[in-house]
Amino acid sequence: MSIEARSNILSRLRAGLGDSQPIDQSQDSGSAASYQWSQTEKVDRFINVISSVNGEVHRTSEQGWPEAVEHILKDKKINQLLVSSQKETGQKLASRSLELISSEKLNDHKDKLFFSIPAALTTCRSAIAETGSLVLWPDEQEPRSMSLVPPVHLVLLKAEDIHNTLAETIHAEGWSSGMPTNVLLVSGPSKTADIARILAYGAHGPKELIILLVE
Amino acid sequence: MSEQIPLHDLGFDQRVERDLNNPALRTNFREAMDFLMDKRSSSFTDDVKLQELRTLGASIRKRALSKLPDLLEQLEAKLKENGIRVHWAESSEEANQTVLDIAQHHGAKTMIKGKSMVSEETELNEFLEKKGIHPVEADMGEYILQLAEEKPSHIVMPAIHKSKEAIAELFEQNLDDCEYTENVDALIQAARKELRKQFHSADIGLTGVNFMVAETGSLVLVENEGNGRLATTVPKVHIAMTGIEKVIEHLDDLPPLLTLLTNSATGQPITTYVNMISSPRKGDEGGPEEVHLVLLDNGRTIPFADEEMRQTLQCIRCAACMNHCPVYTRLGGHAYGTTYPGPIGSILSPHLLGLEATKDLPSASSLCGACSEVCPVKIPIPDLLRRLRHEGVRKLKKDEDPVIRGHGAKYTHTEKAAWGSWSKLYSSPALYRTFALSATLLRGLTPSKMKGWTDYRTSPKPASKSLHSLVKNYRKEQEQSRNKEAGGSQ
Incomplete structure (x- = not known):
C-alpha cells in the first residue's frame, strides 16, 4: 500500500512541476536579523528573555554553584535530586547534604521518575541569547525524560557557551553535518494558555526552570 | 452547559446564522482575536525587519516546493539511514490504516497524542475508537475538546471558543477528584495529573510535525506545554503524522521559519520547547524504540500542480490569517465546517475536500486583505480566494484538465445569464x-x-x-x- 502510494504521490508531484526549474538557495531574497553582542550583552539578553517567561536565573561561579543548588533546593524544601553521577554535576554535589538519585539507567525506574522524584539537575550544551533558550542534547547520562518529567528542572549553564542566535548555534556546532537523536531548545518552564487565554505554568513539563549561570 | 457543536448536520448558511446569533461565542472570539493580534504586533516591533524576514520565509517555502519530490526522497533516505520508518498515504483512510497497522503490530491498546491537526483532518480518533484503540489527547485544548466531544475551532488554540466556566464544569464531571473551580492553575493541574497517568501507561505516542528537514532527516515539533515532548519520549513507539508539504531543504532554513511561526502565532520569540527528533533511541538515552513518519497527501498534490494555487502549500500553520480575519472573528471556527477554518482553510479545504463540499468557503470573505498582509510566508490569500471563486463558477472546456475537484460547483444558469446580460x-x-x-x-x-x-x-x-x-x-x-x-x- 505504502509503496504504491509513494510512487503515485511522487509521480503526481513530478507531473505537477512539469518542466519548471528548481529554485536555488542563491536566489533567496529577504533576510533574518543577525546579532553580534558582546559577552556581557549576550548574558544580559539571555537573562532578560528567559526571565520574562518565568525562567529563574542564579548568577554564580565555578566554585559557588554546588552550594547555590543546595540553597535553592533547601528553600523549596526539596532534598532529593536526580543527577548524573558521571558528570561534573553529580560529582561536585556528592559531598552536599542532598539525596542524589543517579540518572543512569533512569529508564528502569519509570514509576519513581513519574510519581516521586521532585527535581533534576542537568547540564546543557549551549544557550541562545536572542530567544533565551537552553540547548539540550540528551545522552545516556542525562536521558531525555530527565529534563521533562520532574516538576523542577535545574540547569547548569556556562556563560561562555551562550551564542547570539539559533542560526549561529547551528553553524558553530556543525549541526547540519549530523544531528543527534534529539536536540531540545528549552525556553522557560512548561506553560499553556489553552483555558480562556489565561497563562498557567507547569502544563505537562517542569513547573519551574532554574538556571545556574556560571560566570 | 457543554454546548455540542456538530459539524456536518447543517449547511453553511445555517451554521453562520447559528453562530452569529450566539453572543457568548462572539465575545469569546472577539476578545481572543484582539488578544492574539496584540501579541503579534507587540513582538514584531520593527516593520523593516519583519518585511525582510517575511520575504525570506516566502523564499524558503517556495524553494522547498520547487523541488518537493526530490526533497521528500532525500528526507526519506536520510530518515531511513537514521532508523526512522517512513510510510506514505494518499488518503485519510490510508493514513489511519497505517497508524492502526503499526499499533496492532505492537498489540497496542492505548495511545497518547500530542497536538496534530493532520490527525484531525483524517479523523484518526474516531477511526481508532472503532478498532478498539483508545487515543487520549494530551494538548490541554485538545483534551478539553475530547471530553466535550467537540472539534477544534482554531488551529493553534483549539478550545478558544470554550469559556473557563464551561471547562470547569466539564472537568468536574469527567475528572476524578476534581471539584468545580474557575481557578485556571487548579484546572491545569487537575488535567496534568490525569494525563500524567496516561503518559505513563500509553503504548504509543502520536504527534504532528511542524517542519521536516530533508538535509539532516529531522522532525521538528514546536510547543509550549510539553505534551509533544512526553508523547515522543515516554511510549515505546512514536508515530509522527504530517502533510507532504511540510519539508524544508536545509537546517539553515529552520531558524527564520521558527521565528516567523512563533511570533506570528502567539507573539512569542520562541515557544517553550522546540523538539528536534532525528532517530529512535540509541542505548539508554531514552526515547522511543521505534519512530514512524506517516506522510499524507490527501489532496495536496492537486493545488501543487497549479503554479498559482501551489502557494497554498507554503503555509506553516501559524493561524495569523484567522486571528486577523474580520469574518473569522465574527463567525468563529465551527461555522466553516472544516478542519482548517478561516482564510487558510478557505483556500486549502476546497483542495482537500473538493469544491462541491466547500463551494461557499471562497465567498466567505470580504477580500479585505488583512490575511495576506500578516501571512509570514506571503501567501496571496485574497488572490487565491478569487481564483477559487472563478473555478467554482467555471465549467471545464472540452479536453481541459481539471485543476481542482468540483469545477463549476457553484455554477447556475441564472447567474451565468445575469452576468451575460450585465456584460x-x-x-x-x-x-x-x-x-x-x-x-x-x-x-x-x-x-x-x-x-x-x-x-x-x-x-x-x-x-x-x-x-x-x-x-x-x-x-x-x-x-x-x-x-x-x-x-x-x-
Whole structure:
C-alpha cells in the first residue's frame, strides 16, 4: 500500500512541476536579523528573555554553584535530586547534604521518575541569547525524560557557551553535518494558555526552570 | 452547559446564522482575536525587519516546493539511514490504516497524542475508537475538546471558543477528584495529573510535525506545554503524522521559519520547547524504540500542480490569517465546517475536500486583505480566494484538465445569464441608455423583495434621474450661465 502510494504521490508531484526549474538557495531574497553582542550583552539578553517567561536565573561561579543548588533546593524544601553521577554535576554535589538519585539507567525506574522524584539537575550544551533558550542534547547520562518529567528542572549553564542566535548555534556546532537523536531548545518552564487565554505554568513539563549561570 | 457543536448536520448558511446569533461565542472570539493580534504586533516591533524576514520565509517555502519530490526522497533516505520508518498515504483512510497497522503490530491498546491537526483532518480518533484503540489527547485544548466531544475551532488554540466556566464544569464531571473551580492553575493541574497517568501507561505516542528537514532527516515539533515532548519520549513507539508539504531543504532554513511561526502565532520569540527528533533511541538515552513518519497527501498534490494555487502549500500553520480575519472573528471556527477554518482553510479545504463540499468557503470573505498582509510566508490569500471563486463558477472546456475537484460547483444558469446580460448592457452605449431610461421611468415597479439581497438589506431603488442625465443637465446649465455672463459683459 505504502509503496504504491509513494510512487503515485511522487509521480503526481513530478507531473505537477512539469518542466519548471528548481529554485536555488542563491536566489533567496529577504533576510533574518543577525546579532553580534558582546559577552556581557549576550548574558544580559539571555537573562532578560528567559526571565520574562518565568525562567529563574542564579548568577554564580565555578566554585559557588554546588552550594547555590543546595540553597535553592533547601528553600523549596526539596532534598532529593536526580543527577548524573558521571558528570561534573553529580560529582561536585556528592559531598552536599542532598539525596542524589543517579540518572543512569533512569529508564528502569519509570514509576519513581513519574510519581516521586521532585527535581533534576542537568547540564546543557549551549544557550541562545536572542530567544533565551537552553540547548539540550540528551545522552545516556542525562536521558531525555530527565529534563521533562520532574516538576523542577535545574540547569547548569556556562556563560561562555551562550551564542547570539539559533542560526549561529547551528553553524558553530556543525549541526547540519549530523544531528543527534534529539536536540531540545528549552525556553522557560512548561506553560499553556489553552483555558480562556489565561497563562498557567507547569502544563505537562517542569513547573519551574532554574538556571545556574556560571560566570 | 457543554454546548455540542456538530459539524456536518447543517449547511453553511445555517451554521453562520447559528453562530452569529450566539453572543457568548462572539465575545469569546472577539476578545481572543484582539488578544492574539496584540501579541503579534507587540513582538514584531520593527516593520523593516519583519518585511525582510517575511520575504525570506516566502523564499524558503517556495524553494522547498520547487523541488518537493526530490526533497521528500532525500528526507526519506536520510530518515531511513537514521532508523526512522517512513510510510506514505494518499488518503485519510490510508493514513489511519497505517497508524492502526503499526499499533496492532505492537498489540497496542492505548495511545497518547500530542497536538496534530493532520490527525484531525483524517479523523484518526474516531477511526481508532472503532478498532478498539483508545487515543487520549494530551494538548490541554485538545483534551478539553475530547471530553466535550467537540472539534477544534482554531488551529493553534483549539478550545478558544470554550469559556473557563464551561471547562470547569466539564472537568468536574469527567475528572476524578476534581471539584468545580474557575481557578485556571487548579484546572491545569487537575488535567496534568490525569494525563500524567496516561503518559505513563500509553503504548504509543502520536504527534504532528511542524517542519521536516530533508538535509539532516529531522522532525521538528514546536510547543509550549510539553505534551509533544512526553508523547515522543515516554511510549515505546512514536508515530509522527504530517502533510507532504511540510519539508524544508536545509537546517539553515529552520531558524527564520521558527521565528516567523512563533511570533506570528502567539507573539512569542520562541515557544517553550522546540523538539528536534532525528532517530529512535540509541542505548539508554531514552526515547522511543521505534519512530514512524506517516506522510499524507490527501489532496495536496492537486493545488501543487497549479503554479498559482501551489502557494497554498507554503503555509506553516501559524493561524495569523484567522486571528486577523474580520469574518473569522465574527463567525468563529465551527461555522466553516472544516478542519482548517478561516482564510487558510478557505483556500486549502476546497483542495482537500473538493469544491462541491466547500463551494461557499471562497465567498466567505470580504477580500479585505488583512490575511495576506500578516501571512509570514506571503501567501496571496485574497488572490487565491478569487481564483477559487472563478473555478467554482467555471465549467471545464472540452479536453481541459481539471485543476481542482468540483469545477463549476457553484455554477447556475441564472447567474451565468445575469452576468451575460450585465456584460452586454455595459459594453453597448445604446443599450445602456435605453436600460437607464427605462429603469428611472419604471422605478415605481422595483420589487420590494429580491432573493438573497433583501434578506439583510433594503431593496435598491433607482433614482428618478440617472447620473448621466444629471451631469448632462448640469453641463447645460453651466453653459447657459457662461453664455449669459459673456453676453452681459459686452
